[in-house]
Amino acid sequence: xxxxxxxxxxxxxxxxxxAQVQIIESQPIGGRSSAPAxxxxxxxxxxxxxxxxxxxxxxxxxxxxxxxxxxQTFEIRQLKQQRLDDYMxxxxxxxxxxxxxxxxxxxxxxxxxxxxxxPPAASAETDGAAPADELSxxxxxxxxxxxxxxxxxxxxALQRYVKDFPSGHYSGNAYYWLGQIYLQKNDQEQSxxxxxxxxxQYPTHQKAPEAKFKLARIYHAEGKSEQxxxxxxxxxxxxxxxxxxxxxxLQQNF
Numbered sequence: 001x002x003x004x005x006x007x008x009x010x011x012x013x014x015x016x017x018x019a020q021v022q023i024i025e026s027q028p029i030g031g032r033s034s035a036p037a038x039x040x041x042x043x044x045x046x047x048x049x050x051x052x053x054x055x056x057x058x059x060x061x062x063x064x065x066x067x068x069x070x071x072q073t074f075e076i077r078q079l080k081q082q083r084l085d086d087y088m089x090x091x092x093x094x095x096x097x098x099x100x101x102x103x104x105x106x107x108x109x110x111x112x113x114x115x116x117x118x119p120p121a122a123s124a125e126t127d128g129a130a131p132a133d134e135l136s137x138x139x140x141x142x143x144x145x146x147x148x149x150x151x152x153x154x155x156x157a158l159q160r161y162v163k164d165f166p167s168g169h170y171s172g173n174a175y176y177w178l179g180q181i182y183l184q185k186n187d188q189e190q191s192x193x194x195x196x197x198x199x200x201q202y203p204t205h206q207k208a209p210e211a212k213f214k215l216a217r218i219y220h221a222e223g224k225s226e227q228x229x230x231x232x233x234x235x236x237x238x239x240x241x242x243x244x245x246x247x248x249x250l251q252q253n254f
Contacts, residue, residue, distance in 0.1 A: 137161045138170040145177060155181045172202035176211050183214060192218045209240035216246070220253065229254050 141157035144150045158174045158181075165171065175198035182190035195215040199208055216231035232254075235246035 134161075134165045134168050134170070137164065138168070138174065141174070142177070145181065151181050151185060172198060172205040172207065175202070176205075176207045179211060179214065183218075188218050188221070206240075209235045209238045209242045209246075213242040213246055213249075217249070220249075225254075 137157070138161055141154055141161050144157055145154035148154075155178060158178050161168065162171060162174050162178075168174075175194050179191045179194035179198060182188075182194065192215060195211045195218070198205070198211045199215060202208060205211075212231045213235045216228040216235070219225075219231065220228035229250070232246045232250050235242050236250060237243070
């Protein structure tokens with residue numbers, strides 16, 4: 001299309017130049033011409049009008065195409081943001097289920113708890129299960145994050161939990177949420193540190209795929225393409241909620 005516009009502009013310029021140049025008949029040396037000088041005929045006004053109209057139409061088409069591209073770009077961004085918001089909402093719901101009262105479930109372990117934790121939440125005070133003070137400390141921290149939306153206080157509470165219960169039943173969850181908190185605070189170094197600890201210490205944790213996905217995005221932003229690609233491929237092979245997101249990311253960036 002740009003070639004058409006350029007050709008039209010050149011044609012107009014040439015026509016205008018022809019309209020301004022005068023052609024003078026040659027005179028014999030030593031003699032005088034009896035005929036007066038003549039100028040070239042003016043270009044056809046209809047031709048100039050047609051060229052001008054075509055140029056205007058091409059310019060209008062370019063503007064329309066540019067508008068369509070901008071609109072589609074905006075819609076794609078909206079869809080990506082909506083998908084990310086849906087994913088974050090699902091993640092919060094799963095975490096809230098994980099921290100629901102112990103007596104509400106009697107046969108299944110807490111969602112998001114470490115894979116090697118077999119006792120159900122209802123037996124929190126039995127041998128081998130999370131002590132009541134550990135469970136209380138973890139729930140207090142999660143409430144600060146999810147219900148009160150106090151990220152600073154929640155991060156402090158989670159770090160206290162990790163310090164007080166380094167091998168606690170909810171350590172994997174705590175690492176994950178610390179990574180998520182600092183990610184929302186745009187502190188990628190802290191976020192990366194906690195996600196890395198979560199992935200290395202709890203590779204079979206239910207939240208490990210989500211942690212790997214977010215860690216891979218951080219690696220990609222840092223220019224560590226190979227590390228990011230490897231983690232994304234691992235996530236894409238799982239049946240987690242992050243698998244489809246990982247596949248999309250791989251398709252778009254690798």
